[in-house]
Amino acid sequence: MLSVQDAETTIFNLVQPLNPQRNTEVVDLLAANSRVLASPVTSQLDFPHWDNSAMDGYAVRYTDVQHASQQQPVTLEIVEEIPAGYQPQSTIQPGQAARIFTGAVMPAGADTVVMQERTQRENNRVSILAAPKPQEFVRHRASYYKAGGQLLPAGIMLNAPEIAVLAAAQCTQVKVYRRLCVAILSTGNELVTPEQPLQPGQIVDSNQYALAALVKQSGAEPLMLGIIPDQAIAISEAIAHAISKADIILSSGGVSVGDYDYVQQIIESLGGKIHICAVAMKPGKPLTVATFQENQISTPRLYFGLPGNPVSALVTFWRFVQPTIKKLSGISEGWEPKFVKALTCHELRSDGKRETYVWGKLRLQDGVYEFQLAGGNQNSGNLINLAQTNALGILIEGQTLISPGEQVQVLQVG
Ligand SMILES: Nc1nc2c(c(=O)[nH]1)N[C@H]1C(S)=C(S)[C@@H](COP(=O)(O)OP(=O)(O)OC[C@H]3O[C@@H](n4cnc5c(N)ncnc54)[C@H](O)[C@@H]3O)O[C@H]1N2
Ligand code: MOO
Numbered sequence: 538m539l540s541v542q543d544a545e546t547t548i549f550n551l552v553q554p555l556n557p558q559r560n561t562e563v564v565d566l567l568a569a570n571s572r573v574l575a576s577p578v579t580s581q582l583d584f585p586h587w588d589n590s591a592m593d594g595y596a597v598r599y600t601d602v603q604h605a606s607q608q609q610p611v612t613l614e615i616v617e618e619i620p621a622g623y624q625p626q627s628t629i630q631p632g633q634a635a636r637i638f639t640g641a642v643m644p645a646g647a648d649t650v651v652m653q654e655r656t657q658r659e660n661n662r663v664s665i666l667a668a669p670k671p672q673e674f675v676r677h678r679a680s681y682y683k684a685g686g687q688l689l690p691a692g693i694m695l696n697a698p699e700i701a702v703l704a705a706a707q708c709t710q711v712k713v714y715r716r717l718c719v720a721i722l723s724t725g726n727e728l729v730t731p732e733q734p735l736q737p738g739q740i741v742d743s744n745q746y747a748l749a750a751l752v753k754q755s756g757a758e759p760l761m762l763g764i765i766p767d768q769a770i771a772i773s774e775a776i777a778h779a780i781s782k783a784d785i786i787l788s789s790g791g792v793s794v795g796d797y798d799y800v801q802q803i804i805e806s807l808g809g810k811i812h813i814c815a816v817a818m819k820p821g822k823p824l825t826v827a828t829f830q831e832n833q834i835s836t837p838r839l840y841f842g843l844p845g846n847p848v849s850a851l852v853t854f855w856r857f858v859q860p861t862i863k864k865l866s867g868i869s870e871g872w873e874p875k876f877v878k879a880l881t882c883h884e885l886r887s888d889g890k891r892e893t894y895v896w897g898k899l900r901l902q903d904g905v906y907e908f909q910l911a912g913g914n915q916n917s918g919n920l921i922n923l924a925q926t927n928a929l930g931i932l933i934e935g936q937t938l939i940s941p942g943e944q945v946q947v948l949q950v951g
């Protein structure tokens with residue numbers, strides 16, 4: 538059985554980010570939120586666009602006021618008033634100042650702003666009561682960004698700060714990677730949809746819903762292919778259809794050793810290459826990973842046969858599928874799983890045979906991360922106490938106990 542580490546390396550090496558030449562679209566800026574930028578953005582604007590004032594006050598010549606003090610104020614003649622949005626008309630001469638407001642353009646001749654609180658106004662004259670620092674409160678043209686440089690690199694996710702930058706640079710159309718399509722199918726004769734009445738022996742296909750939510754959260758488009766009965770032909774048709782439609786295919790169930798577990802043999806019969814058929818982790822042992830390559834030049838479709846148990850399906854998604862979706866989507870940094878060290882509040886146990894993932898909550902308590910184990914049964918069939926999970930505590934292979942107060946490696950999820 539492959540270790541989790543080796544499985545991770547195998548999977549992440551199978552993933553090559555979308556080709557920016559062929560897999561992009563142009564969207565309106567407002568629709569670009571949560572999308573991945575496909576090419577670097579440059580601007581022909583300087584930021585700030587011109588020297589401007591950082592304060593409400595007076596634009597002055599530093600040399601005029603460098604010795605000003607409460608005892609010996611320097612009095613200047615106000616020759617112009619400059620609100621934000623106005624182009625100054627005059628050049629400040631020795632002995633002169635301009636009334637200026639935050640964000641307004643600095644007038645020629647002036648190099649420093651004295652904030653209003655350090656002045657005294659009398660009609661068209663102002664007394665400077667304290668010496669400013671040279672160039673104080675001036676935001677200089679191009680001091681944030683110089684026209685022609687790289688404003689944003691490719692491969693970043695566009696969220697509020699990046700959208701603000703693009704808006705300020707007047708980029709109203711943005712080239713982003715296309716959204717990935719992730720097909721989801723559930724296998725199992727016992728499964729019904731949430732709307733159907735439950736007959737004895739049946740359960741609801743909750744994995745389809747959970748996986749669709751996770752796919753959306755990861756920035757991709759779920760293609761829900763529904764419930765497929767445990768029949769080789771039906772599963773084969775469903776997988777063939779999924780491969781023709783999606784970049785990534787997720788199935789749940791049917792990957793273990795039971796008589797109705799057909800997924801692995803069908804992958805092979807359809808020409809898929811199985812890279813992983815079991816991982817030394819709990820839950821998630823029968824995770825199956827395969828690729829389907831249509832022809833030499835096409836990008837391979839990635840197939841994840843997730844175990845059917847609801848917790849196993851989610852844990853393997855969080856551990857392997859979510860980073861895969863992010864990497865494939867074109868995100869160049871930060872697609873990897875996020876681990877932190879925490880102190881466990883509860884005893885964490887494992888039989889030590891496989892790397893064990895226990896679920897619960899991570900929270901910051903007095904500046905220290907704490908992991909709280911979800912109460913109730915930590916069994917891969919129990920999805921009830923999985924609600925509110927935001928972290929998985931990890932016991933590595935051979936580790937059987939982490940006592941309260943001890944450190945545990947935690948995977949942040951959700
Ligand atoms: N003899 C062995 N039996 C099992 C082994 C083993 O090594 N030897 N491994 C166990 C482990 S670990 C897991 S995990 C499961 C994985 O089983 P499958 O992937 O084959 O999944 P199924 O058998 O189809 O279902 C397992 C379980 O999950 C429920 N399920 C399935 N699909 C859904 C769904 N879409 N929504 C909600 N629940 C679902 C299903 O009803 C079963 O209870 O195998 C162990 N057995
Ligand atoms: O690996 Mo299974 O996922 O332990 O229940």
Ligand SMILES: [Mg+2]
Nearest residue numbers: 791793795798
């Ligand atoms: Mg099974």
